[in-house]
Amino acid sequence: MPQSLHYLKETPSQTAGPYVHIGLAPGAAGFDIYGQELGWDIAGPNAKGERIRVEGVVIDGTGAPVKDVLLEAWQANAAGVYAHPESQGDVEEGFRGWGRVITDFATGLWGFDTVKPGPVAGRSGALMAPHINLWVVARGINVGLNTRLYFSDEQALNAADPVINLVEQEHRRETLIATRQETDTGVVYKFDITLQGDGETVFFDI
Amino acid sequence: MNKPAEYYQRDREWQPPAYSKDYKTSVTRSPRYAMISLENTVSEITGPVFGHNDVDAIDNDLIQNYAKDSDPIGERIIIHGRVLDENARPVPGTLVEIWQANAGGRYRHKKDTYLAAIDPNFGGCGRTITDENGYYFFRTVKPGAYPWRNWVNNWRPAHIHISVFGSGFVQRLITQLYFEGDPLIKQCPIVNTIPDPNAIEQLVAVLDMNATIPFDSIAYKFDIILRGRRSTLFENRLEGN
Numbered sequence: 139m140p141q142s143l144h145y146l147k148e149t150p151s152q153t154a155g156p157y158v159h160i161g162l163a164p165g166a167a168g169f170d171i172y173g174q175e176l177g178w179d180i181a182g183p184n185a186k187g188e189r190i191r192v193e194g195v196v197i198d199g200t201g202a203p204v205k206d207v208l209l210e211a212w213q214a215n216a217a218g219v220y221a222h223p224e225s226q227g228d229v230e231e232g233f234r235g236w237g238r239v240i241t242d243f244a245t246g247l248w249g250f251d252t253v254k255p256g257p258v259a260g261r262s263g264a265l266m267a268p269h270i271n272l273w274v275v276a277r278g279i280n281v282g283l284n285t286r287l288y289f290s291d292e293q294a295l296n297a298a299d300p301v302i303n304l305v306e307q308e309h310r311r312e313t314l315i316a317t318r319q320e321t322d323t324g325v326v327y328k329f330d331i332t333l334q335g336d337g338e339t340v341f342f343d344i
Numbered sequence: 345m346n347k348p349a350e351y352y353q354r355d356r357e358w359q360p361p362a363y364s365k366d367y368k369t370s371v372t373r374s375p376r377y378a379m380i381s382l383e384n385t386v387s388e389i390t391g392p393v394f395g396h397n398d399v400d401a402i403d404n405d406l407i408q409n410y411a412k413d414s415d416p417i418g419e420r421i422i423i424h425g426r427v428l429d430e431n432a433r434p435v436p437g438t439l440v441e442i443w444q445a446n447a448g449g450r451y452r453h454k455k456d457t458y459l460a461a462i463d464p465n466f467g468g469c470g471r472t473i474t475d476e477n478g479y480y481f482f483r484t485v486k487p488g489a490y491p492w493r494n495w496v497n498n499w500r501p502a503h504i505h506i507s508v509f510g511s512g513f514v515q516r517l518i519t520q521l522y523f524e525g526d527p528l529i530k531q532c533p534i535v536n537t538i539p540d541p542n543a544i545e546q547l548v549a550v551l552d553m554n555a556t557i558p559f560d561s562i563a564y565k566f567d568i569i570l571r572g573r574r575s576t577l578f579e580n581r582l583e584g585n
Contacts, residue, residue: 146430146569150543151359152520153367153534154505157453161443161469161505168454171410171467173400176439199372206455212391212513222390236392243455260385271387275518278369280360280537282518286387304380333373343354343379344388344514 151282154275158208159240166240177239180211180252182232187216187256191326192287192316193249196241196274199334203246207276210238211250213269218256254289254325260300267295267302274331284342287329288315305340313339349574350384351514352430360537367533368494384514391513394439396473403471406444406484410467417463418447418485422563423521424555426478427508430572434478435515440568441471441507442482449490449500458490483561486523494533501528501535508568515570522548523564 159167165175181189192211196204213235214220219227221235229235235255241248252270260266270287288296296302296315305311316327331339362374382388402409407416423442427435445451445468448460452468466485474480487502504521522529529535529548538544546569555563 144432145572146428146432147358147543147546148355148430148571149517149519149546149569150538151517152537152547154518156455157443157451158505160451160453161441161507164467164469167452169410169452169467171469172403172471174398176394176398199374204373210516212387214387220386220390222393225386225390234392258386261383266385266387269387271513273513273516276373278367278373280362280364280367280370282516283375301382301385304382334376338375338377340377341375341379342382343356344382344384
């Protein structure tokens with residue numbers, strides 16, 4: 139017998155279930171318990187760059203909106219720096235770059251306010267287009283789903299993005315791109331996530 | 345600067361598949377196309393950083409953090425263990441959040457209509473930051489089993505939902521803790537989304553008499569394992585040339 143590797147195994151994932159709000163957004167479950175709920179302010183007051191809103195729905199395989207989703211966002215600041223010691227550079231005070239948001243129980247609509255991130259250095263120095271990393275959990279989702287949100291007004295950078303270009307079928311790349319809209323209240327990017335079926339969003343095994 | 349090392353890939357044979365026919369809600373919420381495998385970039389190896397300013401000291405005590413006029417009803421328990429990675433290294437300073445039903449199997453949630461009573465002294469959520477050894481603990485009451493709509497007569501085993509971050513977004517994990525000896529575990533379609541019986545055992549907390557507090561609380565130990573990380577950097581550069 140050769141030596142043993144002695145690695146541990148990653149704890150298996152289980153669905154977040156219908157009551158994920160109790161743990162991660164208790165106000166939405168209907169009660170007030172913590173001094174502060176986490177994840178409601180992604181960019182903070184001092185972040186430079188364009189203030190944007192991102193909105194969408196999550197759609198199931200029958201075409202219906204999913205109304206018990208929790209999404210988390212992870213993004214760099216406008217200079218392309220993550221609020222993490224392994225990202226080179228500094229972020230503005232109060233910029234965390236992480237947020238969580240839930241879908242409306244009646245409509246399935248979700249949305250968050252943030253700043254538009256800048257491009258980030260990818261592997262081997264290839265620049266990645268501005269993007270927000272998204273993680274989707276809900277009842278019926280056994281392992282959280284990872285995808286990326288890119289921006290429709292970054293056509294040149296998107297076309298060269300090494301991650302978008304991993305998607306062989308070019309029409310599926312569109313599922314990763316949020317559509318910019320100029321509204322009375324500011325810039326809104328629309329980004330629907332389709333879990334299954336026609337227009338199924340590209341998910342990444344990261 | 346040191347080049348950051350990649351995380352081990354997630355073992356998709358160990359993790360549950362997206363589609364599990366006996367867990368009905370997964371049928372229309374599971375992607376049909378294959379995921380695109382993505383080698384780690386800085387977007388994946390980084391993740392939110394939390395500190396003690398984010399939580400209050402009482403947040404990990406579910407017996408007290410929502411108590412109004414007395415302790416909640418139920419079997420007093422301690423859940424404790426370590427957050428480790430697949431290399432058995434502690435994951436310090438990471439946020440652990442839990443939520444659960446009360447002792448009667450009822451959630452404090454506007455969408456839960458189960459006939460079991462709400463406990464006015466029990467909120468059902470807690471959170472903490474692991475210490476320098478990756479150690480965490482919670483005090484709570486043991487949750488009750490409850491029925492759910494899947495087949496006509498499905499009952500969830502007693503369980504506590506756990507959310508963990510780790511150091512990079514690739515380690516993000518939500519799971520459920522079950523209790524040693526519960527006969528409902530092996531019948532549960534959600535538990536059985538996990539194909540490997542050894543993986544299911546990893547979700548079963550073990551009675552820990554050494555950590556039990558006499559005449560106060562029974563303890564269960566539950567270690568949480570997050571994805572590990574390479575220590576050799578050869579041909580593993582994420583950026584630069």
